[in-house]
Amino acid sequence: MQAGRRSSDLVALVALALLGLVAVLAGIDGAVGAVLLLPLAFAVPGYALTAALFPPGQIPAAERAVYVVALGIAVAALSGILVQLVFSLDRTAWALTLAGLTLAAGAVASARRWEERPAAAAPELNPIAVVLLVAALAIASWAVMNATDRARDELGDAHFTELWLLPKDGPGAPGRVSIGVSNHEGHPASYLVRLTLGGAPLRDWTVRLGEGQAWTTDLQAPLPTDSKPLRVTLLQGGEVYRQAFLRSDSVS
Amino acid sequence: MTAGGRLSLGAMPALTLLASIGLVLVAVGNDAAQRGDSRAQALFWVGLVVIYAPIALRLLSRSAGREERIGLVLALGGSLFLVKVLRSPVDFVRFDELGWWRATSDVARTGHAFADNPFLVTTSVFPGLPTVTAGISQLADVSIFHAGLIVIGAARLTLMLALFLFLERALRSARAAGIGVAVYVCNPSFLYFDAQFGYESLALALGIAFLLAAQRWSVRSRLDWAPDLPGTLAALLVLACMLTLTHHMTTLAVLVFLAVWAVASALLNGRSEGGTTGWWQGPALPAALLLVTAALWFGLVAGSVTIDELGGVFSRSFNSVIDLVTGSNGSKQLFSGAGQSESIAARALAVASVFPLLAAILLGFRRMWRRRDANPLHLTLAAAAALYPVSLGFRLTQASSETSQRASEFVFVGVAFLAALLIADLGRHRPRLATTAASLAITAVAVTTFLGGFIIGELQATRQPGPYLVGAEDRSVTAEGLAAADFASRHLEEDSRVLADRTDATLLGSYGGLNPIFGRYADLSVPRVLFSPVFDEADRRIVHGQSLAYVVVDTRLSEGLPVIGYYVESDEPGALSRRQPLAIASLQKFEAVPGVSRIYTNGPISIYDTSELLK
Numbered sequence: 040m041q042a043g044r045r046s047s048d049l050v051a052l053v054a055l056a057l058l059g060l061v062a063v064l065a066g067i068d069g070a071v072g073a074v075l076l077l078p079l080a081f082a083v084p085g086y087a088l089t090a091a092l093f094p095p096g097q098i099p100a101a102e103r104a105v106y107v108v109a110l111g112i113a114v115a116a117l118s119g120i121l122v123q124l125v126f127s128l129d130r131t132a133w134a135l136t137l138a139g140l141t142l143a144a145g146a147v148a149s150a151r152r153w154e155e156r157p158a159a160a161a162p163e164l165n166p167i168a169v170v171l172l173v174a175a176l177a178i179a180s181w182a183v184m185n186a187t188d189r190a191r192d193e194l195g196d197a198h199f200t201e202l203w204l205l206p207k208d209g210p211g212a213p214g215r216v217s218i219g220v221s222n223h224e225g226h227p228a229s230y231l232v233r234l235t236l237g238g239a240p241l242r243d244w245t246v247r248l249g250e251g252q253a254w255t256t257d258l259q260a261p262l263p264t265d266s267k268p269l270r271v272t273l274l275q276g277g278e279v280y281r282q283a284f285l286r287s288d289s290v291s
Numbered sequence: 292m293t294a295g296g297r298l299s300l301g302a303m304p305a306l307t308l309l310a311s312i313g314l315v316l317v318a319v320g321n322d323a324a325q326r327g328d329s330r331a332q333a334l335f336w337v338g339l340v341v342i343y344a345p346i347a348l349r350l351l352s353r354s355a356g357r358e359e360r361i362g363l364v365l366a367l368g369g370s371l372f373l374v375k376v377l378r379s380p381v382d383f384v385r386f387d388e389l390g391w392w393r394a395t396s397d398v399a400r401t402g403h404a405f406a407d408n409p410f411l412v413t414t415s416v417f418p419g420l421p422t423v424t425a426g427i428s429q430l431a432d433v434s435i436f437h438a439g440l441i442v443i444g445a446a447r448l449t450l451m452l453a454l455f456l457f458l459e460r461a462l463r464s465a466r467a468a469g470i471g472v473a474v475y476v477c478n479p480s481f482l483y484f485d486a487q488f489g490y491e492s493l494a495l496a497l498g499i500a501f502l503l504a505a506q507r508w509s510v511r512s513r514l515d516w517a518p519d520l521p522g523t524l525a526a527l528l529v530l531a532c533m534l535t536l537t538h539h540m541t542t543l544a545v546l547v548f549l550a551v552w553a554v555a556s557a558l559l560n561g562r563s564e565g566g567t568t569g570w571w572q573g574p575a576l577p578a579a580l581l582l583v584t585a586a587l588w589f590g591l592v593a594g595s596v597t598i599d600e601l602g603g604v605f606s607r608s609f610n611s612v613i614d615l616v617t618g619s620n621g622s623k624q625l626f627s628g629a630g631q632s633e634s635i636a637a638r639a640l641a642v643a644s645v646f647p648l649l650a651a652i653l654l655g656f657r658r659m660w661r662r663r664d665a666n667p668l669h670l671t672l673a674a675a676a677a678l679y680p681v682s683l684g685f686r687l688t689q690a691s692s693e694t695s696q697r698a699s700e701f702v703f704v705g706v707a708f709l710a711a712l713l714i715a716d717l718g719r720h721r722p723r724l725a726t727t728a729a730s731l732a733i734t735a736v737a738v739t740t741f742l743g744g745f746i747i748g749e750l751q752a753t754r755q756p757g758p759y760l761v762g763a764e765d766r767s768v769t770a771e772g773l774a775a776a777d778f779a780s781r782h783l784e785e786d787s788r789v790l791a792d793r794t795d796a797t798l799l800g801s802y803g804g805l806n807p808i809f810g811r812y813a814d815l816s817v818p819r820v821l822f823s824p825v826f827d828e829a830d831r832r833i834v835h836g837q838s839l840a841y842v843v844v845d846t847r848l849s850e851g852l853p854v855i856g857y858y859v860e861s862d863e864p865g866a867l868s869r870r871q872p873l874a875i876a877s878l879q880k881f882e883a884v885p886g887v888s889r890i891y892t893n894g895p896i897s898i899y900d901t902s903e904l905l906k
Contacts, residue, residue: 076432
């Protein structure tokens with residue numbers, strides 16, 4: 040009973056490390072993956088290493104908390120730097136490295152606990168204090184989420200349209216070009232896209248795009264020169280709105 | 292902790308709730324600032340006061356328990372970190388942050404650290420922050436932005452707790468330690484600079500954690516083996532390695548601190564805490580550990596980059612101070628950038644914030660002198676505090692201001708110690724009413740120091756969000772700039788060399804995946820390609836010599852002077868001395884350059900393909 044109780048945190052560590060490893064090997068990502076793997080990515084190796092270095096009762100809880108985070112960050116970074124000398128750091132490499140470190144440190148911690156004092160019981164919190172802290176956390180979270188929404192809205196309030204004309208094979212080379220229009224006007228918009236060579240019309244497109252939508256087309260185009268640039272003009276309501284052009288110095 | 296294992300947090304939960312309301316005020320103030328509402332500043336400043344003042348007042352109180360004080364310093368540090376998050380809650384937007392974003396992205400993309408970084412060279416030799424952030428991002432499948440917030444947020448809380456414990460052990464008082472932390476957060480870098488996604492923000496926490504372990508190692512009263520000895524030694528070794536691989540300046544600062552502490556311990560052996568006798572039992576061993584890791588790392592990997600960066604900063608500072616003293620050059624105009632200047636009230640607050648700190652240092656020294664009970668650690672902390680007035684002198688010139696700013700987070704550990712030593716002694720035997728009045732007065736002074744420190748440390752333009760400003764760091768990042776960077780990442784060849792103004796170069800070099808080019812080519816300043824009225828032979832030489840595939844032009848640069856004093860880099864022609872904005876004709880000259888194509892535009896920002904000129 041006593042031995043089981045004093046090692047319950049280490050059992051939880053091993054479980055979290057193995058759970059994280061399984062999640063990676065099973066390819067679980069998104070929100071579920073984040074919940075399963077954040078402990079392994081951040082807190083678990085630091086806790087295990089601190090438990091291995093300082094058995095229960097050797098240092099005060101507050102100092103232990105400092106080492107859990109500081110050593111957790113340190114051991115993750117240092118092991119990653121060592122591993123990348125041999126292997127490429129991908130998700131599996133990280134999971135194997137950090138789970139391996141956790142298991143090794145957990146084993147050392149477990150062995151050292153047989154010769155040390157048992158841990159003190161976890162402290163309890165006043166229920167009113169818990170309610171106040173949860174309320175503070177909720178309000179702070181609301182402030183951050185609200186600020187995030189407002190900042191995104193603010194970025195969305197910038198009304199503009201992107202236009203591009205890209206040579207697929209480099210400027211000056213005969214071949215295909217790519218034309219693109221992306222609407223960030225904050226509302227659906229209609230455009231006339233006109234392609235010309237030295238002012239002579241080659242082709243027109245009428246494009247209607249919703250907010251955030253893009254239109255692209257690839258086509259074979261004649262070779263531009265400096266005197267006869269290949270120009271794409273974006274017109275809105277009959278007015279020139281944007282222009283992009285390709286020129287080639289080498290041919291003219 | 293009370294009997295029965297119940298954690299006694301006292302007023303901490305209620306004050307944390309109050310701090311969260313302060314955060315709401317800051318958020319509402321930032322939103323108002325974005326809309327140009329005149330109440331924006333008032334809401335922001337009141338929010339800061341609501342966060343700081345009640346916690347500082349409670350930390351001064353004699354009735355708070357130790358657990359409550361620990362909770363309060365964590366609530367203070369966490370809340371002030373969230374103030375920075377509220378400033379830019381969607382993405383990293385600061386120059387340094389985007390440099391570290393690029394380094395982290397490179398680790399996640401290639402699986403390897405130490406990649407060259409086009410606009411923040413130090414990231415290639417200090418892989419601590421990008422590696423751990425990439426690990427969290429890859430493993431938990433969260434964005435680099437969110438992984439970075441987790442790392443820096445955790446580092447901030449660790450810094451607060453470690454500093455509290457370090458001061459508590461030094462001063463043998465939880466109350467004094469809490470006061471010390473409340474003073475430390477007044478340093479000009481604390482609120483934004485040291486909360487940004489950058490190596491120093493992480494290194495500060497590691498540095499103080501290392502000092503805490505060094506203190507555990509040093510403060511022992513016996514020669515015989517102690518159970519925590521191997522663990523402490525191992526922790527010191529791991530932290531020394533990580534600190535060295537994370538940040539040069541913090542490593543050097545901690546090393547100097549330990550060296551002074553070790554020398555003081557050797558000289559005053561009989562007066563050291565615990566009366567140590569063997570050198571290895573005092574701070575000399577942690578100092579030696581850090582010296583070895585630093586010597587190996589700087590000798591084999593990071594030496595030249597460190598010398599280039601820190602040497603440049605220090606030599607510019609030294610020369611500018613010499614010039615000031617000899618009269619070769621005047622002092623800078625305080626509280627004003629090229630484009631903006633502070634209000635009278637803000638200037639008064641900034642100036643007023645300095646005097647209480649100077650007074651605390653002087654009176655703290657006097658107290659130490661009179662009591663003559665200082666141990667080697669006390670003397671070392673006092674020596675660190677003595678550097679504060681020196682650092683103020685560096686504020687007088689433009690070039691040395693950066694040194695002063697960078698020094699503040701280190702010297703404030705000493706300032707916090709002396710202020711705590713002094714304040715904790717005040718009112719010890721006074722009536723309750725007098726003590727309360729004194730606490731309120733001290734809190735008012737602390738609030739002045741806190742707000743004034745922030746004014747000193749952060750440009751007026753960048754404290755809150757707002758409409759676009761030219762050359763104003765965060766305030767110059769707009770949807771158009773982000774869209775251009777996104778276009779570059781999807782359509783242009785990775786690592787293509789590009790010339791752009793500072794803001795667009797930062798975005799293109801990070802989110803865009805391009806390689807921004809700064810500096811000089813032969814005897815020519817690269818940014819002149821943007822500034823020259825016509826595209827001349829010198830511009831052509833630079834484009835060809837630097838293999839610039841693209842030039843990015845933001846026509847908004849012609850709308851005003853840059854707030855930070857320059858458009859591209861600090862030693863560009865006309866930096867810090869321009870009277871007129873760039874002429875629009877200079878920016879539009881690429882329209883008529885043979886062989887140059889405008890391949891992208893979104894209105895203000897255009898990307899010109901200059902690769903034909905490289906043939």
